[in-house]
Amino acid sequence: MSTSTPVAVIFDLDGTLVDSEPNYYEAGKRVLQQFGVPDFTWEDHAEFIGIGTRETLEVLRQRHGIDAPVDELLDLKNAAYLELAAAHTDAFPQMHKLAEMLQANGNPMAVASGSSRPAIEAVLPGAGLDSVLTTIVSAEEVTHGKPAPDVFLAAARLLGTRPADCVVVEDAPPGVEAARRAGMRCIAVPYLPAQADDPLVASADLLFRGGQREFDAQRAFDWIVRK
Known part of the structure; x- marks a missing residue:
């Protein structure tokens, strides 16, 4: 150097x-609930800490058999996260x-x-x-x-x-x-x-x-x- x-x-x-991880967890949980995944835990979220949001959603989409495209999931999660982040970070x-x-x-x-x-x-x-x-x-x-x-x-x-x-x-x-x-x-x-x-x-x-x-x-x- x-x-x-x-x-x-x-x-x-x-x-x-x-x-910000509590907000990301809550945002992801809300999105997955919309697509019939009611039991997304903090432990599930912790698996993806440090990995980009898109990459995380691509894995979760395949894992839970979600039909929606990843861009739709990404938009939903970003909107939920921005609402939470604006309130408190x-x-x-x-x-x-x-x-x-x-x-x-x-x-x-x-x-x-x-x-x-x-x-x-x-x-x-x-x-x-x-x-x-x-x-x-x-x-x-x-x-x-x-x-x-x-x-x-x-x-x-x-x-x-x-x-x-x-x-x-x-x-x-x-x-x-x-x-x-x-x-x-x-x-x-x-x-x-x-x-x-x-x-x-x-x-x-x-x-x-x-x-x-x-x-x-x-x-x-x-x-x-x-x-």
């Missing part, structure tokens, strides 16, 4: 910057602090998420992050979602930064794998405690095993700027 180039930081959104305080520290230090930053652009643009203002994080890439705007590296590589291009000069902040195995494939360093802050032992998460360059309850903005900032 170049010592003369400021490190760019690419944040995942859901489960990393903001605790919490930013993780230490993540918010890290983003502000990086902004003050002049580090380029972006959000690269599996969510739709409307969902990202709805969440960031509600979480007080829209003035800090202005560069956005949705997985719907690239060919392949995580664990493919496309969304992170697109973010690096928008920031005008080499992948080797980027650090990704992620909460789930597919995102950590996407960062590895992109040739980027990765800070892992697992949303689900059990995922701290996942081999992909464990391979991150910096791991906060306790997730958000252990995450420390100053420690992460110091590690980033030293790189």
Whole structure:
């Protein structure tokens, strides 16, 4: 990594910057109920944490024999999620602090998420992050979602930064794998405690095993700027 180039930081959104998974679970549950699937549990939802919405719905559509096209399911879920997100979405305080520290230090930053652009643009203002994080890439705007590296590589291009000069902040195995494939360093802050032992998460360059309850903005900032 170049010592003369400021490190760019690419944040995942859901489960990393903001605790949006409860809203995604409820939105998915509502949509599946409309198509005769009444028993979608949190455990069912947790299987797809870190995977793009479209990819998730494609699997669920096949699994439950839903006839509706995935685009219809996607529109329904996005509408339900936007309603829930507008009502309430919490930013993780230490993540918010890290983003502000990086902004003050002049580090380029972006959000690269599996969510739709409307969902990202709805969440960031509600979480007080829209003035800090202005560069956005949705997985719907690239060919392949995580664990493919496309969304992170697109973010690096928008920031005008080499992948080797980027650090990704992620909460789930597919995102950590996407960062590895992109040739980027990765800070892992697992949303689900059990995922701290996942081999992909464990391979991150910096791991906060306790997730958000252990995450420390100053420690992460110091590690980033030293790189």
